[in-house]
Amino acid sequence: MKIEQVVNLERNNSSIIDHPIFYKGEAYTFFDQGLTRYVFANEDKSKVIKILIEKDSFDFNLEEIEIYENASEEVKSKMAHTQLTYNGTIVEQEFCNPIKFDDRDLSISQMMFARKCREEVGWNKDGKLVCFDLNEFMKY
Amino acid sequence: MKDLLQSLQKQIFDYFKDTDDKTLVEIIDAFVYNSPSNRSDVGIIIDKFLKDNDLVQAFINYNIDLKNIDNKNVFFNKCSLSEREMIENIRISFLSLAFNRLRQSVVKPIVSKSRKPRVVKDKLVEPIKVKMTYKDDDSSDVHIVSDNEDYTICGNLIEGEFADSELNVKSKVTCVHCLNLVNKCKKYKV
Numbered sequence: 001m002k003i004e005q006v007v008n009l010e011r012n013n014s015s016i017i018d019h020p021i022f023y024k025g026e027a028y029t030f031f032d033q034g035l036t037r038y039v040f041a042n043e044d045k046s047k048v049i050k051i052l053i054e055k056d057s058f059d060f061n062l063e064e065i066e067i068y069e070n071a072s073e074e075v076k077s078k079m080a081h082t083q084l085t086y087n088g089t090i091v092e093q094e095f096c097n098p099i100k101f102d103d104r105d106l107s108i109s110q111m112m113f114a115r116k117c118r119e120e121v122g123w124n125k126d127g128k129l130v131c132f133d134l135n136e137f138m139k140y
Numbered sequence: 141m142k143d144l145l146q147s148l149q150k151q152i153f154d155y156f157k158d159t160d161d162k163t164l165v166e167i168i169d170a171f172v173y174n175s176p177s178n179r180s181d182v183g184i185i186i187d188k189f190l191k192d193n194d195l196v197q198a199f200i201n202y203n204i205d206l207k208n209i210d211n212k213n214v215f216f217n218k219c220s221l222s223e224r225e226m227i228e229n230i231r232i233s234f235l236s237l238a239f240n241r242l243r244q245s246v247v248k249p250i251v252s253k254s255r256k257p258r259v260v261k262d263k264l265v266e267p268i269k270v271k272m273t274y275k276d277d278d279s280s281d282v283h284i285v286s287d288n289e290d291y292t293i294c295g296n297l298i299e300g301e302f303a304d305s306e307l308n309v310k311s312k313v314t315c316v317h318c319l320n321l322v323n324k325c326k327k328y329k330v
Binding site: 116 | 147222226
């Protein structure tokens with residue numbers, strides 16, 4: 001399925017997770033799902049795209065990019081690199097392996113950071129723990 | 141994902157593994173029971189622990205909230221949910237560390253050097269070796285000899301067979317006394 005087709009769908013029902021999505025010349029397959037968005041990852045696990053489940057509800061993709069763009073450089077360093085594409089419908093983000101899928105030990109300060117972000121944090125390619133769900137960044 | 145509380149406890153155990161029991165008691169008094177120590181080094185250790193783990197602000201916020209715990213208008217409004225949870229988990233971990241130390245001092249590890257006799261209810265149970273002896277043509281003089289005692293057994297047991305023969309003795313023994321003795325002896329290789 002091409003990304004243009006996904007963007008033009010009225011509602012993204014759960015069947016889209018069964019198919020790869022072609023985005024910027026790469027095939028993205030289903031990786032995970034939150035309450036509001038589906039997440040697809042490319043083959044070499046360097047990037048993900050986030051697609052809203054309900055298009056008519058609150059736009060969590062837009063909120064996420066606003067949080068990222070309004071953050072200071074210091075705060076951004078604790079976030080996965082994020083950008084909005086396809087006229088603000090798709091969030092493209094650097095891949096980070098969520099701690100729920102990873103057995104690496106966390107230090108006490110990393111545990112604290114994870115709890116502050118409702119455990120929506122993961123390890124990026126540089127081995128740094130960053131928040132990937134920016135709507136939850138340091139809220140708790 | 142690893143269990144966070146378990147992981148936290150492991151890190152607290154590691155961090156304080158070289159701290160002696162007396163100092164640890166003072167640290168726990170101060171951190172868990174809010175009873176400050178008179179020893180200056182205890183305060184320094186706690187400060188270092190908080191700084192090493194980026195917990196200074198969380199600890200300050202927690203203690204401010206704790207002072208106002210009876211005031212429902214400001215009930216835990218200074219520290220965040222995650223800060224409160226972390227400080228409380230650290231307090232639990234300190235108690236867990238204390239119990240671990242206690243357990244180590246009470247339960248000594250079992251040192252196995254060589255095979256020792258099995259002890260059941262304070263009684264030493266040694267393996268019993270049993271053998272049968274008899275004189276030719278005198279079945280009344282058959283003895284079952286154990287390490288501790290000799291038993292005389294009636295002639296029914298062997299009835300013309302040699303003592304070292306394998307017999308289905310149970311079917312040939314009619315004397316109750318002998319049967320009991322045979323059954324007892326059958327537990328051991330004769």
